[in-house]
Each structure stands twice: as C-alpha cells, then as structure tokens.
Amino acid sequence: MAICGIDFGTSNSTAGMILDGKPQLLPLEGDKTTLPSALFYDFEEETQHVGRAAVAAYVSGAEGRLLRSLKSVLGTSLMDATTEIFNRPIAFRQILATFFGDLKQRAEQAHGGPLTQAVLGRPVHFVDDDVAADRLAQQSLAEIAQAAGFREIAFQYEPIAAAFDYEQQVVREELALIIDIGGGTSDFSLIRLSPERHQRADRRDDILANGGVHIGGTDFDRLLSLAEIMPLLGLGGRMADKDAPVPSTYYHQLATWHTINFLYERKVKRELADVLGEVADRGRFQRLVRVVEERAGHLLAIAVERGKIEVCDAGAASLALDMVEDGLTLPLTLAQFEQSVSAAISRVDEAVNEVLVRAGLAPQAVDTLFFTGGASGVPLLRQTVLARFPEARAVEGDRFGSVGTGLAIAADRLFR
Structure with a gap:
C-alpha cells in the first residue's frame, strides 16, 4: 500500500497509514510519531536539520537560521518572498518544500x-475572510506535495479527520x-457519528457545519509575549526628544514565530542602533538590541511557549529570560496569561457559535465535545466552550495525533 494521511501542522506534523487493518501514526523522528515543524540551516556546515534536531541545533548555539511555524505563510505574500540563507536568497x-519533502x-x-x-x-480557513487567498494556500500546498512525489492527493478538513479518529470509539449515534x-488555527466541525456511519465512504450528509478562525497556540504565544515580555524590552516606551512611542513593529516581529528572522536583516540592525540613541529608556531598549544582535529571538519564543504550557498545567510559571539579560526572570500567573489571550478566546467562542447558527441548532442538541490539538488544553478556552454546552460531555482526543490518525482513515477510504 502506498496510501497515507499527512498532517502538516503549524507546530507539529504527523503521517499515518492503515497497518494490519488499523490506523497508525508512523515514527518520524526516532520512535516519536510527531515531527516538530522546524528547520535549522547550519551556516558552518551548510547543512540542514529538521524537527527536534533543528531546535536542538539552534539551542546549542550553532551558527545558523531556525524557522518554525512554516505553515503560517501559506496563502500570504511571504510565500513568494525570500530570506537570506547560506548567503543567498531562498524563497x-x-x-x-524542503521540510515537506523531508517529512515524506x-x-x-x-x-x-x-x-x-x-x-x-x-x-477550515487557511486565511480568514479571503476566499482567493485560501484557495491559493491549498493550491500551494498541493504543488509542494506533488513536487515531493505524491502522484494523487486530496484534502480533508482537519476537524473532520479528527472526527473519523474519534468515531472508532463511538458505540451509538451522537x-x-x-x-x-492547533498551533495556527482553531477549527470546528459538527458531525453525526455512529458505528454504522463509520463504514460509509461518503460522509457529506453527516456533516452539519464547519467553521474556524485563524487563532491558535502560536497566537497565544504572541499575545502573551506582547503583554508580559516585550514591555521588558521597551515596548510601550517613549522617544526622548519627541512625543512619540517607541516603534512597535520590532516587538510584533519578535513575538511572532514566522517573522523573527526578519529582525536579523542588516538594515533592521542599523535602524535599531539609530532608535537606541533616541529612546528615553535606553536600558530596556538595549535588551531588544541584544536579542537581535545575538539572534536569540527563537530562544525567547521557546521560553514564552514553555511558560505558556507550564502556566496552563500548573497555574504558575517562572520564565528564565537570560537571553534578554543575564539572571532576568519573570514570574507568570494563570490570571496574567488569561488576560493576555482573553480577546482571542472570545473570537474562538464566536466562531463556535457561528457553527451552531450555520447548522440551525441549539447548544442542547450537541451530545459530545471532542477536544484535540496542542492548544486545546488552555483552561480559559475550555471553560468558555464548555459553558456554551453545559449538557454535552467532554471527550479528550490525542492532542497531537487525532488529526493524523483520521487522515489515514480518510486516505484509505478514498484511494483503497
């Protein structure tokens, strides 16, 4: 069999197949079935590393360029932009294509x-409220998959794939x-499931509505960073000799996974040197300059991501920010994190409600809430969604594997 399902994710990717009659995820890095969607270009060796090895090479201090959140550029103008790697521009x-080919x-x-x-x-939406950009994003991914060697490809909404995975344990219609x-988007599907329906090849009549919004775990990282970390680097400060704020563009780029590398361009470093001479609080802005000069932006983003996970799991966290300033730490409470992401979670909740409206159903009609995706464990998000469906039962999926497993089922149905 040459049939598989591929979940190319913003933060992690998986590949699944039907083996011995059951959907299984393939080991992609050692015995791990998840592959972090990361690339590291080693400038000294002129080689590249993928996944956990990419992050490890960067953290070790190797001279090079780390890229994460690759999926986020699909459907944007960045797809045809270039960045300098090995002293030459690479689109x-x-x-x-390099990452996807390695995944395959x-x-x-x-x-x-x-x-x-x-x-x-x-x-459900690569790009919110832009049908043409969304179509272009899928077309670009299809072209990348074909260039990697896939002769036949099809697409399935990720929440529908997760539904196929969950349906394996369903014992009655619901x-x-x-x-x-996920890392880049929040996606929803309202679907009828049952053991009998699981055998059907065509499930279009079972799908009542789909919806989604371009908000995910990397957005929670960005919002947390802007609210709690970037002020320590001068965000919100003022220029010394004129009534103007410190330019905020640098901080937004530093807080966003897929734009961090733009700060390392020579012209940006010159701009930062000029601004440093004009800001009122030179000490804080010097921290930003240090992070850029030492190409430590991804180290900072990794620290923020870890802090987010820790505060969601334990209710409190302490962020070690030595890449900003030696010995600098930031205590973080769950209340601080939730305040930073509350507006985004409200948008997610609105998208859930839109799915109900589209289906013409009241919340009481929903039997089960199936949670999956790496960011589905954020407490405020779960509380908000559960409050909308007080009579539904919550079921936990495999946060990083349900979509890939369901895509394996979908591929087997389509191509076998």
Whole structure:
C-alpha cells in the first residue's frame, strides 16, 4: 500500500497509514510519531536539520537560521518572498518544500516503501475572510506535495479527520462538535457519528457545519509575549526628544514565530542602533538590541511557549529570560496569561457559535465535545466552550495525533 494521511501542522506534523487493518501514526523522528515543524540551516556546515534536531541545533548555539511555524505563510505574500540563507536568497516556498519533502522521506522510511497517494489535512480557513487567498494556500500546498512525489492527493478538513479518529470509539449515534485548537488555527466541525456511519465512504450528509478562525497556540504565544515580555524590552516606551512611542513593529516581529528572522536583516540592525540613541529608556531598549544582535529571538519564543504550557498545567510559571539579560526572570500567573489571550478566546467562542447558527441548532442538541490539538488544553478556552454546552460531555482526543490518525482513515477510504 502506498496510501497515507499527512498532517502538516503549524507546530507539529504527523503521517499515518492503515497497518494490519488499523490506523497508525508512523515514527518520524526516532520512535516519536510527531515531527516538530522546524528547520535549522547550519551556516558552518551548510547543512540542514529538521524537527527536534533543528531546535536542538539552534539551542546549542550553532551558527545558523531556525524557522518554525512554516505553515503560517501559506496563502500570504511571504510565500513568494525570500530570506537570506547560506548567503543567498531562498524563497519561503522552497523552505516549505524542503521540510515537506523531508517529512515524506521519513514516512517512507518508516513504511519501508514509496508513498504515492495522500490525503492532506487543511484548516477550515487557511486565511480568514479571503476566499482567493485560501484557495491559493491549498493550491500551494498541493504543488509542494506533488513536487515531493505524491502522484494523487486530496484534502480533508482537519476537524473532520479528527472526527473519523474519534468515531472508532463511538458505540451509538451522537452529534459531536469537534474542537481542534492547533498551533495556527482553531477549527470546528459538527458531525453525526455512529458505528454504522463509520463504514460509509461518503460522509457529506453527516456533516452539519464547519467553521474556524485563524487563532491558535502560536497566537497565544504572541499575545502573551506582547503583554508580559516585550514591555521588558521597551515596548510601550517613549522617544526622548519627541512625543512619540517607541516603534512597535520590532516587538510584533519578535513575538511572532514566522517573522523573527526578519529582525536579523542588516538594515533592521542599523535602524535599531539609530532608535537606541533616541529612546528615553535606553536600558530596556538595549535588551531588544541584544536579542537581535545575538539572534536569540527563537530562544525567547521557546521560553514564552514553555511558560505558556507550564502556566496552563500548573497555574504558575517562572520564565528564565537570560537571553534578554543575564539572571532576568519573570514570574507568570494563570490570571496574567488569561488576560493576555482573553480577546482571542472570545473570537474562538464566536466562531463556535457561528457553527451552531450555520447548522440551525441549539447548544442542547450537541451530545459530545471532542477536544484535540496542542492548544486545546488552555483552561480559559475550555471553560468558555464548555459553558456554551453545559449538557454535552467532554471527550479528550490525542492532542497531537487525532488529526493524523483520521487522515489515514480518510486516505484509505478514498484511494483503497
């Protein structure tokens, strides 16, 4: 069999197949079935590393360029933009193709043979409120998959794929709302599930509504960073000799995974040196200059991500910010985190309600809430969604594997 499902995710990617009659995720990095969607270009060796090895190479201090959140550029003008790697411009389209090609090779190595047919996961909306950009995003991903060697491809909404995974344990008919909160998007599907329906190849009549919004775990990282960390680097400060704020663009780029590298361009470093001479609080702005000069932006983003996870799990966290200033730490409470992301979570809740409105149903009609996606464990998000459906039962999926497993099921139905 040369059939697989591919979940190319903003933060992590997976590949799945039907093996011995059951959907299984393939090991992609050692015995791990998840592959962080990260690339590191090692400038000294002129080689590249993928996944956990990419992050490890960067953290070790190797001279090079780390890129994460690659999926976020699909459907944007960045797809045809370039960045300097190995002293030459490389298009982001080629960077995505490099990662995707490596992902396919790893899946083939685990499978022990070529893979030629695939169902690829996609969010309900790659780009919010822009049909043309959304269509372009899917077309770009299709072209990348074909260039990697897939002869036949199809797409499936990620929450629908997660529903197929959940349906394996369903024992009676139920109406389920799939809540997939990933690294880049929040996606929802309202679908009828049952053991009998699970056998059907065509499930269009079972899907009542889909919806989504371009908000996910990387957005929570960005919002937390802007609210709590970037002020320590001068965000919100003033210029010394004129009634103007310190330019905020640098901070937004530093807080956003896929734009961090733009700060390392020579012209930006010159701009920062000029601004440093004019700001009122030179000490805080010097921290920003240090992070950029030492190319420590991703170290800072990793610290923020870890702090987010820790505060959601334990209710409090302490962020070590030595990459900003030696010995600098920031205590973080769950209340601080929730305040920073509350507006985004309200937008997610609105998107959930839009799915209900589209289906013409009241919340009481929903039997089950199936949570999946790496960011689905954010307490405020869960509390907000659960409050809308007080009579529904909550079911936990595999946060990083449900979509990939469901895509394997979808691929087998389509191509076998």
